[in-house]
Amino acid sequence: MNVIDVTNLTKSFGSFTAVDHISFNVGEGELFGFLGANGAGKTTAMRMLCGLSAPTSGEARVAGFDVYKETEKIKQHIGYMSQKFSLYGDLKVWENIRLYGGIYGLSGKKLKEKTDELLHVLDLEGERNTLVDSLPLGWKQKLAFSVAIIHDPRIVFLDEPTGGVDPVTRRQFWELIYQAAERGITVFVTTHYMDEAEYCNRVSIMVDGKIEALDSPAALKASFNTDNMNDVFHALARKAKRGE
């Protein structure tokens, strides 16, 4: 069953077509990589799927809801973590958890259970009362991810979640992503790192607003006669006419 269904989705700003008739679908529990150079239209496409901006034309359903009419329902079933850091630095760890839990309608006993579980999994029990600002970046990011899925959404959108993090922490972060996928949460992730693309079940590569390739990393590598995703990406991205 597909949790994201996209057909000919298009977004234009005046004469500029940021996203040009893209079509794809993402299955339940899938780890889907959404790749593309800067300015290829990734963020615009993602914003439409999250219900932040209305498409110009085409169709898309997220978690079974229409992106034109049912954005409020979509918002209840998705999680989101942006490349910018999405927690509040002047709030304590547990206060951040309570805030986002509260925003997603968790309260009382359920919120408390969730909080304890989350802190336990992240091994942050000792940091419950620490201000988020004083945590190391890697911890913040792991916390941000866990908070983004605190309400057990059907899909979580990750917009370049590992920017500026060292390889070891990135590896740990991806373990969290795997765990989420195992729990049945569909992961939709954009990234710049080609080694991360290898972790995905399937990747799509966007060039100039269009999806130029979409397959599993292994299949993509085979069709481009190479042994790494980097070559695949560069072979496709080289065709780009749009500047940054």
Place this chain on the structure above:
Amino acid sequence: MTYSMLWHVKQKEESKSMKQFVSFVRKEFYHIFRDMRTMMILLGIPVILIIIFGYAITTEIRSVPVAVLDQSRTDITRKLVDRISASEYFNLYKMVDNMEEAQQLFRRNKVRLVIVFPVDFATSNDASIQLLADATDPNEATQITAYMSQLIMDNGNFSIANGTSDSRFSVSGSRLVPVVHLLYNPLMKGAYNFVPGVMGLILILICSMMTSVGIVKEKEMGTMEVLLVSPMKPAYIVIAKAIPYLLLSMVNIVTILVIAYFLLDVPIAGSLTLLVFISILYAFVALCLGLLVSTMADTQKSAMLVCVMVLMLPVILLSGMVFPIENMPVVLQWLSNIVPAKWYIIAVKDVMIKGLGIGSVLPEIAILTVMVAFLMLLSVKRFKIRL
């Protein structure tokens, strides 16, 4: 589904969004309380402003040093001099023996007024007193001589001839003495004017500036995006942000009123409820302005700059707080009409100083209400487009 079930679902939805809202308001309070420095500044600003306006840049006449040249040397003049030096407005600096000495005191900046009693002061029917004022500051010279004339007239029936050491200022005394009664503020206290002004300024500062900076900060940090992807309604985000600042500004209004009432002896002649009502209405105008600024600015710095230049300066310059609007060029007078603070200050003066009821401030209330409606529409529209 039966009606009662529907009702139940609706109730549940409402309590859920209420919980959302509460957890968000709580977060806003944390932001403010955690940033102690900013909070202390916000709470201290009204006190500092009142002190600055009340004591530093005062336009009141107080303890002006005067010299007296008494050529008649009689009991009457001696008594008059005693009265003058006993008043809070003037201090007797020195009794001088001749004009030359008086001039010297002027030049050395020791006195700002010299009183000359002529030799025939006590004997003549047509006695006159000469007042010499330093008119390098013409406004002050006018005020000082007016105060002195009043004081002397209160203490004896003499006619007075005015004159100054500066040739620009020379008015002959007239037998026609106007009897002036100053209404509402008989002592011409500056506090009666600047207290409402400071209230207008503080509300703009906190409600507009802090709210817009708060919203723009979320944009800058990227948290706004996360909030917009969440099921939280954008209107809730904005209202939740405004609530703590609204409360804070009300604390400040109370602080100002307490200081004004107990330290500066400014009366609260009218209804306190009405005063608070007008203040809240004006705070809403300020909040809408802040919201509008937040839709235009992308960084905290630019939000702050816009607030200072576009919102706070007009409050100081065009609201009548410092410079009387009646004396401005017509264009500026016209422009002052769109400064919300002008109407707020007029209303506050009417209620607080003159003790007028709601009937007389209805026009101001109407204008502020229209401003709220207009700004709210404009900023909500822009907020949606931008985010």
